[in-house]
Amino acid sequence: MTDENPMLAVVKQDLGTKAVEVTAPRRKRxxxxxxPGTYRDVIKYLQDKMDCYHLSVLQGVDNxxxxxxxxxxxxxxxxxxxVKVALPHDKPAIGTITDIVPAAILYEREVxxxxxxxxxxHPDMRRLLLNDEWPKDEHPLRKDWKMDEKxxxxxxxxxxxxEKSG
Amino acid sequence: MRSLAEMKIPIxxxxxxxxxxxxxxxxxxGERIKSLDLDVSYNHRGIEKGVEQxxxxxxxxLIERICGICSHAHATNFVKGVExxxxxxxxKRATYIRLIVGELERIHSHYLWVGVAGHEIGFDTLFxxxxxxxxxxQDLLEIISxxxxxxxxxxLGGVRRDLSEKTINLAxxxxxxxxxxxxxxxxxxxxxxxxxxxxxGVGKLSHEKAKTLGSVGPTARGxxxxxxxRRDDPYLAYADVPFKVITANNCDVLGRTIVRAGELAQSIExxxxxxxxxxxxxxxxxxxxxxxxxxxxxxxxAPRGELVHYIKSNNTDKAERFGVRTxxxxxxxxxxxGLTGQNIADIPIVVAAIDPCLSCTSxxxxxDTDSRKSWVWNWDELRNYSIRWYRENKGIYWGx
Numbered sequence: 221m222t223d224e225n226p227m228l229a230v231v232k233q234d235l236g237t238k239a240v241e242v243t244a245p246r247r248k249r250x251x252x253x254x255x256p257g258t259y260r261d262v263i264k265y266l267q268d269k270m271d272c273y274h275l276s277v278l279q280g281v282d283n284x285x286x287x288x289x290x291x292x293x294x295x296x297x298x299x300x301x302x303v304k305v306a307l308p309h310d311k312p313a314i315g316t317i318t319d320i321v322p323a324a325i326l327y328e329r330e331v332x333x334x335x336x337x338x339x340x341x342h343p344d345m346r347r348l349l350l351n352d353e354w355p356k357d358e359h360p361l362r363k364d365w366k367m368d369e370k371x372x373x374x375x376x377x378x379x380x381x382x383e384k385s386g
Numbered sequence: 387m388r389s390l391a392e393m394k395i396p397i398x399x400x401x402x403x404x405x406x407x408x409x410x411x412x413x414x415x416g417e418r419i420k421s422l423d424l425d426v427s428y429n430h431r432g433i434e435k436g437v438e439q440x441x442x443x444x445x446x447x448l449i450e451r452i453c454g455i456c457s458h459a460h461a462t463n464f465v466k467g468v469e470x471x472x473x474x475x476x477x478k479r480a481t482y483i484r485l486i487v488g489e490l491e492r493i494h495s496h497y498l499w500v501g502v503a504g505h506e507i508g509f510d511t512l513f514x515x516x517x518x519x520x521x522x523x524q525d526l527l528e529i530i531s532x533x534x535x536x537x538x539x540x541x542l543g544g545v546r547r548d549l550s551e552k553t554i555n556l557a558x559x560x561x562x563x564x565x566x567x568x569x570x571x572x573x574x575x576x577x578x579x580x581x582x583x584x585x586x587g588v589g590k591l592s593h594e595k596a597k598t599l600g601s602v603g604p605t606a607r608g609x610x611x612x613x614x615x616r617r618d619d620p621y622l623a624y625a626d627v628p629f630k631v632i633t634a635n636n637c638d639v640l641g642r643t644i645v646r647a648g649e650l651a652q653s654i655e656x657x658x659x660x661x662x663x664x665x666x667x668x669x670x671x672x673x674x675x676x677x678x679x680x681x682x683x684x685x686x687x688a689p690r691g692e693l694v695h696y697i698k699s700n701n702t703d704k705a706e707r708f709g710v711r712t713x714x715x716x717x718x719x720x721x722x723x724g725l726t727g728q729n730i731a732d733i734p735i736v737v738a739a740i741d742p743c744l745s746c747t748s749x750x751x752x753x754d755t756d757s758r759k760s761w762v763w764n765w766d767e768l769r770n771y772s773i774r775w776y777r778e779n780k781g782i783y784w785g786x
Contacts, residue, residue, distance in 0.1 A: 246470075248619055249683065273597045274613070276685070276694050277711035292683055292694065296618050300683055323600025326718060327711070334434075349430040360435055 225250060227270075227298050234269065238262055248299030256314055259305045263291065263317060266303070271295040275323045280335035282363045287312040287337055313338035334361040392420065397733065397768070410733075417729050422722045426715075437708040442468050442542055442677070445705065450536050452710065455498065458484075458491045459688035460695075460710075461540045466621055467684030467697045468542060468705075471677040477668040480544035481622040482660050486557075487530060487539050488622070489657045493564065494523040495689035496646045496653070499738075500571060503643065506734040507584045508773035508783070512574070519567045522560045529553055544670025554661050561661075565654045572647040575640075583782045585640035589724035589736035592637055599719040603691020604649065605739070607633045608641030615687035626663075629656050639724075639739040676703045688713055731775035734768060 225244035231252070232242045238261050240253040254262045266272040272293035281288040283306075291303040307314055316339040317324050328339045329348035336359035339345065347354070355371045369377045397410040409425035433452055437445045450461045462484050469476060497520040504512030524534050530553060531537035531546075539545050549557075575581065591601065596609035606613060614631040616624040632648035634641035677699035684695040691713035700706040724736050777783040 245680070245682070274602075275600050276683075276692065277696070277709070277716075279696050279707075279709040279711075281698060281707050290696065292696070294692075296613055299619065300685075302683060322598050323716070323719065326715060330715075347427060349427055351427050351430070360432060 225299075231270075231301075234265065235262060238265075249302070250299065251302045251304065253304045253306075256305055256307065259291075259303060260315070260317065260320070262303055263293070263320060266293050266295075266301050267320070270298050270301060272298075272301055275321045275327075276300070278317075278324055278327045278331065280331040280337055280361065282335065282361065284363050285309055287335060289314055289331065289337060291317070307337065311338075312336070313340060315339070316341040316343075318342055333359075335359050336362065391415075395730070410737075412725075412730075412733070414730060417731075419725050419728050419730065419733075422725050424718060424722070426718070434708050434710060437705055439704070441675075441703040442673075442705070445708070446540065446542070447538070450538055450540075453712070454535050455495050456491060456688045456690065456693070457536045458487050458539065459686050459693050461538070462488060462622070463684045463686035463688075463693055463695045464697070464708075465540045465542055466686075467682045467695050468677060468699075469673070470682050470684070471680050471697065471699045472542075472674055473678075474543060474671065474673055476544050476671055478623070478665045479548075479667045480669050482664050483545045483547075483549060483669065484540065485622045485624065485627065486549070486657055486660050487527065487537055489653045489660070490523055490527055490530075491537075492653045492689045493650060493657070494520050494527070496650045497523065499646055499689075500575075500643070500650075503639075503735065503738055506738045506769060506772075507581070508769075508776075509581065509584075515567075516571070519564060522564055526557050526560055529556065541670060543673040544668070546670075548669050549661075549664065554664070557661055558658060561654050561658050565651065565658075568647070568650040568654055572644075572651060575643045575647045580782050581643075582640060583780060584735070584776060585638065585643055586636070587638055587640075588728065588732050589639045589642075589721075589739055590637060590728075591720050591724050593635075595723050596637075596720065599723060600716050601691075601720040602713050602716045603688070604642050604645040605691065605717045605720055607631070607645045608639075608643075609637045610635040610641075613692075615685045615692050619685055621686065623660065627656050627659055639735055642739050676701060690714060691716065729775070730768075731772040734772050 225247055227250060228242065228244040231250055235242065235252065238254065238258040240255060243251045245251065252262055272295040274294040276292040276294050278289060278291045281290060286309050287307040289305050289307065293301045293303070295301070305314060314337065316328060318328065326348060328342055329345060331337050332339060332345055333348050333350050353373055358371065359365060369375065393414050395412040395414055397412060407428035409428065411423040412419055413421045433448055436448055440448065446461060446464060449464045450457045452460045497516045501513040501516035504510065504516065527537055528534050530549065531539045539547060591609050593610045596606045596611050601609070610633055612631060612633050617631055629652050632645050632652060634644040636644065679699055679701050681698040684697060686693045693713055694711040696707070696709035697705055698707040721737060725733065728736065
C-alpha cells in the first residue's frame with residue numbers, strides 16, 4: 221500500500237517477542253497480536269510510550285475454534301492500536317485490565333455478557349446489556365448459540381409453550 | 387444532632403425526557419449523592435447479532451435504526467468501514483454530501499440538546515427558541531434526503547440522492563439564519579447570569595478523570611481534552627474543510643454547554659463551506675457484492691462523541707462480526723463521577739449533560755431505609771424539585 225505506517229518498525233522493535241505479530245493495515249492503524257501472558261505489558265507499553273490515553277473499546281470475537289478479545293487504544297499522535305489476544309474456546313478467561321485502564325469497566329461487562337468470556341479480577345462483574353430474566357449460560361453473540369425458546373421467560377414464547385395469539 | 391440516614395433512590399428505567407431507558411440506583415445521605423449505580427439493560431435489541439445474519443445492504447437499514455438522533459452517524463460509519471474493507475474509493479461529491487448531512491445532523495442534535503438542557507433547569511423559553519430553530523434544519527434534511535429522521539442518504543459506494551442547485555441555495559439561506567441564532571445561543575450560554583448560576587460547578591469532571599474514564603465528544607472537550615475524530619483521524623471530506631475544535635476548561639456542565647454552542651457555529655460554517663465547494667461528478671459507484679477477509683475499526687465523530695464500529699469480513703456478503711461502541715456508553719463512567727458528591731437537585735442536568743441517547747427515567751422511588759418510608763417521584767417531579775431547590779437555596783428562577 222502507498223500510505224505506509226511509519227510507526228510499524230518502531231513498535232515491532234520495541235515489543236520484540238512480546239508480540240506474536242505486528243501489522244499495519246493503513247496509516248494510523250496498527251494491529252498487535254499478543255498472548256494472555258504478554259497483553260498487559262503491551263498495553264502498558266502503549267500507555268507509557270505511545271501516548272495511548274484513550275481506550276476506544278474492547279470487544280469479543282468468536283472465531284469458532286477460539287475466542288479473541290480485541291482492545292482498541294487511541295493516541296492523538298500515533299493513531300489507533302489494536303491489541304488482539306486469542307483465548308481457548310473452552311472456558312475462555314483473561315485477567316481484567318480495569319486496574320490499569322479504568323475505562324474498561326463497562327466494556328468487560330458487555331463482553332462477559334454477550335460472549336461468556338470471564339475477566340478474573342473485575343470489581344463488579346454483573347450483567348450489563350441482557351435483562352435480569354435472561355438464563356445464565358446463554359451468550360447470544362457466540363456463533364454456535366441458538367435461541368431455545370423453552371429456556372426463556374418460562375417457555376411462554378415457544379411454539380409448544382402455551383401462549384397463543386388472538 | 388442526629389446524623390442523616392443513608393437512602394437508596396432508584397431512578398428509572400423510564401425517562402420521558404430523553405430516548406432509551408436507563409435505570410439509576412442513587413445512594414444519598416440527606417441531599418448529597420454518595421454513590422451511583424446504573425443499569426442500561428432495558429433496550430438491548432440484538433442488532434450486532436442481526437447484522438451477522440444479513441448482507442451489507444440489508445444491514446445498512448438495520449444500522450440506520452440503532453439511534454434515531456444520530457442515525458446518519460451509524461450508517462455512515464458502517465458504510466465507510468465496509469467500503470474500506472472492499473477497497474472501494476467513493477466519488478468525492480458523495481463524501482461531501484455525506485459530510486453535509488452529517489453536519490446538519492450535528493446541528494439539529496446540538497439544538498435539541500440546548501433545548502433539553504434549558505428545560506431541565508427550568509428555562510423553558512430557551513427550549514422553545516431552540517426547537518423552533520431546529521425545525522429549519524429538519525426541513526432541510528427532509529428536502530435533501532426525503533426523511534426527517536433516519537435519512538438513509540447512504541448506500542454502499544456513495545449516496546442515494548444528489549443536491550440540486552435549488553436545494554443548495556435554500557440550504558445556504560437557512561444556514562445564514564441559523565448562524566445568527568447560534569451566535570445568540572453562544573452568548574446566552576456563556577454570559578446569561580441565571581444559566582451560568584445553574585451550570586457552573588455542577589457535574590465536575592476533571593481533565594485527568596475525563597481521560598482515564600474514556601470520555602468522548604463534548605463531555606471530554608468540556609473538560610479540556612483536545613480530541614476530535616474529524617481532525618485527528620479524518621474521514622469523508624473532513625481533511626478539506628476548515629474548522630476549529632472547540633474545547634473549554636470549565637470541567638463542568640457549563641463547559642459542556644459552551645462546547646456544544648461553539649460547535650453549532652462551527653458546524654454551520656462547515657456545512658456552508660461544503661455546499662459552496664461541492665465538487666461536480668458522480669454520486670455513487672457500483673460496489674462489489676462481497677468483501678475480502680479483513681477487519682476494520684471505523685471511527686466517526688457523532689454529535690455525542692467518538693463512535694466506533696468494528697467490522698470483520700469473511701469473503702462473503704455478510705459481516706463475520708459487527709461491534710458497536712456508542713458514545714453514550716463511553717460517557718456513563720463520567721456521569722457517575724460527575725454526580726458523586728453533588729445534590730439530588732443536580733441529577734437531571736448532569737445526566738442530560740452527556741446528551742445521553744437514552745430515554746425514560748420516569749419513575750423515581752425514594753426509600754428512607756431508616757423509617758422504611760418510601761415515596762415515588764417521576765422525572766417531572768424530580769425536575770420540579772430541582773428547580774424549586776435552586777429557587778429556594780440559590781435564588782435562581784426564571785418565573786412561571
